[in-house]
Amino acid sequence: MHTPNIQTGKWRISRRSFIRGAGASLALPWMDSMALEKSDRAPVRMACLFMPNGVNPEAWTPQGTGSKFELSPILQPLAGLRDDILVLSNLRNKASNTGDGHYVKTSGWLTGTTITKTTGKDLNAGNRSLDQVAAEKIGHLTVMPSIELGIDPVTTGVDTNVNYTRVYGSHISWSSATNPVPCEINPRSAFDRLFRKKNRNQKQSGDDRSVLDLVLEDAKALRGQVGKLDQQKLDQYLESVRSVERRIEADEKSLSAGENADPAAQKALVALNERINKAFGGKDEEKQLGSMPRFDHTEHVRLMMDIMVLSFWTDSTRVGTFMFGNAVSGKNFSFLDGVKGGFHEISHHQNDAKQLEQYRRINTWHMQQYAYMLGRMRAIDEGGTSLLGNSMVLCGSPLRDGNKHEPRDVPTVLAGQGGGTIKTGRHLEFDKDTPLCNLWVAMLDRVGAPVKKFADSSGALPIG
């Protein structure tokens, strides 16, 4: 009856076997009829949401601190979630206070380091990113160690103004200092990758493993014949082959994540699948240019967020990142009332009241989407605690003000109680220039990947 679950072997009972035994008419919320031992707690999940181009600094910081604070204009969409968030002021990402206005801020946001100025040759972000440190430690417990979602394709080209490859502005996740992890931007591919049953029977899985074993050997042989930089590339290959092997193994054990899930999650998966189909509907013409369909921007963002929520809910992964856009995103926000123009242009507001107001509206839209995701997570029950209660959902921008590009007092909100370890409902104002990496240390602690130090951290940020 208690099928060991691939994810932890412990914290969840296979829903199907449970229902079969108890009678499917019992529409039980998640495990509420079973007493949980301490070690059976639902796991803590961690998401990092990246906003490009900073915020209107005058409309961001709440009035008052501690639990008596008033939401700022930009944070208004979070009003219904006030008790589930922490607004964190005065954090600084010191290492990214160099180089250029955007690139180092983007790649360096979750790494806490400075990037190497290059058009490609010595590409180096200085460190692994927060999410990848977590994935390395806890990723083996789930089908996917982590997921990286986004909206924009990697921005191509080299910024000849400043001589940086735009690769830096398109990635916040780094699996090593030299390996950026790209975002999946296509909701169909992202969904299928996580949830669609891979129609692999045992024979096919076995065949794929044999294929991968063979090419692994091939790559190792090749590795011995090439130069050092070439070896780095082949190491990526080797690492990626191993990760696909792990995925096949996980699939074999658990069937697909969707199979294992709560019936409510199952239903949500079906509904999301249909919404994705709808979003793609009638967009065949785009094939002529081989490009992605032009989704409604808000719907695109929400689809990606729902995919992340479902991947947490089904415990397909516990670590995720999401990019609202690449650095310097010029996304046209004219679909919002009172906004005329692209995000990046507007973010250079020059203290012009009209521009600042448009900037605020764009920032507010970001918070609306964030609130949508948090609301979904709060509505999902995991045996007395909501999914949000078991999560940490960070939303922030690596620069405070698009007009200044300073990585000081960077806009940062953390939502969710991290499995009861975070006292939310507060605005915490830290000492000026407290390392942002202290927050990363605090988050890694809670997600089960503790570190003593992260880049320039000086301790764990007190958020409990």
Next chain:
Amino acid sequence: MSRTNPTSYIFLMAFLAGSVAAATPEALEQEFADNVRPLLASYCFTCHGNDKAKGGINIEDYKTLSAVRRNPKFWKNVVHQLGEEEMPPEDEKQPAAAERAKLIAWLEENATRIDLASIAKDPGRVTIRRLNRNEYNNTMRDLFGIKFLPGKNFPADGAGGAGFDNNADTLFLPPILMEKYLEAAGEVLGSVFADEKLRRRVLFVEPGDGLDKEGAAQRILTRYASFAFRRYVTDIEVERFMTLFRKADERGDPFAESVQLALKAVLVSPRFLFRQERDQPTKDPYRVDDFELASRLSYFLWASMPDRELLQLASKDQLHQPEVMRAQVDRMLGDRRSRALAEGFAGQWLGFEKMREEVRPDKGRFPEFDFALRVSMYREPLEFFHALVQENRSLIEVIDSESTFVNARLAKHYGIDGVAGSKMRRVPVPAGRGGVLGMGAILTSTSLPLRTSPVLRGRYVLDELLGTPPPPPPPDAGQLPADDRQPDGMSFRQRLELHRQRAECSGCHSRMDPIGFGLEQFDPIGRFRTTNLGKPIDASGELPSGEKFTGAGELREILLHERQQFAYNVTERMLGYALGRGVEYYDLPTVYSLRDKLVEGGYLTRTLIHGITESFPFQFRRNEAIED
């Protein structure tokens, strides 16, 4: 080229200036250390040093003269900034006039001129290079004859080096891509084996007629692994894949399925997914072998694998023979696969690639910008550049041309009568157009969603066409309103001119903006206009040199004076694309010699293409040096 030459003001570049002064290299190094670096330390390092590197610029990093000389373009810019007194900024400590003059003179003499003869011959080294998404699609197409794009949902490839997405160093292989490679290999083989014609092409021998299963599989795998790995494979290598064939065969899978399994491994093998070139046992540069040369040619000109003819010539060790290779290059350019050069190289260089996805004019303001127009705009520069290659026309047509390509949709957009259908065809350019600066794709992709941007258009000319990008704006630089429909009655141009009055802005904007003003006759989606918001368009501009002009036509005339600089730029870009890496200082002799050949040969497109394929870095490589 010095500060006193007015055109240098606009078009910064490192000109060839013969050999440097007679002082010994050691003496010059000493002079740099004793007299020059201290001045730089006093006036530059505070903002551009190891502690703080504003704008990503670190002058402290240049510890020796030889380090300085590796980046003449950068130092040319430093000299320029010093000369114009743009640096140090007004509110920082200023050098005495004599110090400034000395610094400028010394750097000009010793740092910014390129002594080609002193550059050691170095072909560079390209890192092992993963096929990019586009190359993967094309290669699969040519390998099996499939008609779909198996890499369609691969993550987009970033770019680096010379700015292209075939740059080895910026092609990564994250786990998500490996998953997709495995899936795509299955998908490709599934569709090949489901199609009678394609299947028979792969299974060109079958067991029977004195050939057992083993033997037939071996022949198939030898052929397909050779194609896939772009060289002849050894029996030992084939044997590796045969183990998979046997595994399936022994459990009773049909012959075709057993072959399919082995082929799947071929298609996810690093030898297929990466283009690798072998080290040879020497410290000196060496010629790549003929198979490697075949791949260099085919991925440059076709963005795909070498075909049978190239591989056959390679196997006979004949491909590198000058007359053989020249004939092959012409053959390849005549093949329809050469469209990849227009798509990949010109698309990224000239930026019309952005039309596929990135460019999004505001739907409310420009409802006429529909999908058909987007596609037509994308195709205009594509057909145009492809024709430059096909008909071996002059590259100068990129700046100015008497004809272009339109279909009915684009003709209507441009106001040309008498063009029907969706097919693109050559027509004389309408008044005011000609060259890429008159093309919808370029005019639209250098605009913002709601207005034109003279700054972006000016920048486009300086950067993409002339290869002289302006330095970045300061971090607190303003942006003009995102929409030009502002209620306060000030015209957009007035606003921009106001903006330019800020001292720290004027240096670059006086170069960029006037060029953009000259293109103001074209609206944000590239339509000709004479008025905007009820006021007549002012398309006049004055360059810092004093040259005045009105409208795109006169602007083109001025740009034509810069054809040598343009030729230098296109040479550098195409060489970078061909090599799959950034163009480094040791490539400068190659770039200059190719540029000279191009100019002498009347700018004909194939002169450059042939020149590149015959060049030292294209045909040679070296082992990894210690400092790599």
